[in-house]
Amino acid sequence: MKLDRGGYPETLRMAADEAVTAEAAGYDGVWVPETRIDPLLALTVAAGRTERIELGTAIVVAFARSPMTVAMAANDLQLLSGGRLLLGLGSQIKPHITKRFSMPWSSPAARMREYVLALRAIWHSWETGERLNFRGEFYTHTLMTPFFNPGPNPHGNPKVFIAGVGELMTEVAGEVADGFLCHGFSTERYLREVTVPALQRGRARAGKTLSGFEISGPSFVATGATGREIASAVDAVKRQISFYGSTPAYRKVLELHGWGDLQDELTALSKRDGWDRMPELIDDEVLHTIAVVGEPEPAAAELNRRYGDLVQRLTVPDILTGSRVWRR
Numbered sequence: 001m002k003l004d005r006g007g008y009p010e011t012l013r014m015a016a017d018e019a020v021t022a023e024a025a026g027y028d029g030v031w032v033p034e035t036r037i038d039p040l041l042a043l044t045v046a047a048g049r050t051e052r053i054e055l056g057t058a059i060v061v062a063f064a065r066s067p068m069t070v071a072m073a074a075n076d077l078q079l080l081s082g083g084r085l086l087l088g089l090g091s092q093i094k095p096h097i098t099k100r101f102s103m104p105w106s107s108p109a110a111r112m113r114e115y116v117l118a119l120r121a122i123w124h125s126w127e128t129g130e131r132l133n134f135r136g137e138f139y140t141h142t143l144m145t146p147f148f149n150p151g152p153n154p155h156g157n158p159k160v161f162i163a164g165v166g167e168l169m170t171e172v173a174g175e176v177a178d179g180f181l182c183h184g185f186s187t188e189r190y191l192r193e194v195t196v197p198a199l200q201r202g203r204a205r206a207g208k209t210l211s212g213f214e215i216s217g218p219s220f221v222a223t224g225a226t227g228r229e230i231a232s233a234v235d236a237v238k239r240q241i242s243f244y245g246s247t248p249a250y251r252k253v254l255e256l257h258g259w260g261d262l263q264d265e266l267t268a269l270s271k272r273d274g275w276d277r278m279p280e281l282i283d284d285e286v287l288h289t290i291a292v293v294g295e296p297e298p299a300a301a302e303l304n305r306r307y308g309d310l311v312q313r314l315t316v317p318d319i320l321t322g323s324r325v326w327r328r
Contacts, residue, residue: 001308002028004216006058006315008035015042016049023053029086031058031216031315040073047081055081058181058216058315059090059163063111064101067118067139074158075123075150083155088181089115090163093249109168111138116160116176127152161216165250167198174202179214179313185244186218187289188306190253196310217311220291223299223319230293235279237291242278246270257289296320 005022009015015032022030030046030053032039039057046055055077060070070087078085091097091108098105114136121134125144132144162173163181173180180199182191196215203209220240222233244250246266254263262281269278287293292302300320307314 001304001311002313004029004031004054004056004313004315005318006031006033008033009042010036012037012042012045015039016045019043019046019053019055020049023050025318027053029054029056029313031056031086031088033058034061040077043085044077044080047077047084050084052084054084054086056086056161057088058161059088061092061096061101062089062115063091063097063105063108064103067115068122068141071119071122072150074119075126075153078155078158079153083158085158086161086179087158088161088163090181091169093247106138109166109172112162112169113172113176114138116162116172119160120157120176123153123157126150127157159214161214166252167194170195170198171202171205174199174210174213175206176202179216181216182218182311183244183250184218184220185241185250185253185290187253187257189289190256191218191307191310194252194256214313215311216313216315217307219303219315221299221303221317221320222287222291222293223296223317225296225319230295234287234293237293238279238282238287241282241286241290242266243270243275245282246278257286259286262286 005018005027007018009018009032015037019030032042039060043055043057062070074085074087091112094105097103118134118136118139118141122132122141124130125132126149132141134141159178161179161181162169162177163183164170164173165183165186170180182195186195200210203213220237222230222237224230224233245254245263248267251260251263254260265281266278292299296319303314
């Protein structure tokens, strides 16, 4: 199992500093999300300051950009990093795409499938010099003159990961991507009963198995060196769980465990700006099902128990990296 580092850096410099720190600590990869910074820009800075660590976007909001824009940026970053880019794509949800980015939204799973196929068609055109002729329902790319063609990338094309929760998006990831980014809100049961079977269906559709396909597992972890640190981490994780639980897109995870009503309650509070009250609804059963809680050694052991036979990558806090129980 590869151990990665992730977080929510607020500046490009912070993201690059975290990549340097992660590489020095022996992490296999570092993932940067698109929240307050552009992860592709952040990893461009990080690429110039690191040598070994894999650099992942978790995620780039795909539907906020055209496939051509992402194909170019990813190609540049793959070249700059010496082939270390892991291009994680996500759909986001409709309100953000239409109201924040002012971009079209429809059929997210079908659109994401076509998006990745368009990326691959563009890269193939650059690699081979063949005419670009991608025509889809959502995207059309039919013009690539020599002046705009960067040519083949000596490091090959970056691996493409798709993030998802629902079965349709997960099947798409299995069909057209090289890896899958599990949402931290997913549980072990959801991963075993819903996610992995959906990935297998997608791989079968492409005539492939899960062999060589990388699953980056969920990892809400509340740990620390002292009881006070663990308690603080629990408060933070409860806040995250309540936030994601209020989003209808993640309802199926709660429903699998018989907690569909919790989603209704959280959504109602969120609409009344009751953000501070929402974590109070996350009881111990929900907390310990979604997150791993405890001191570092037991927490690492529990992560291995839950996901060691299922995932190839796991994003973990610094305090867990020294554990003796990781199965690599």
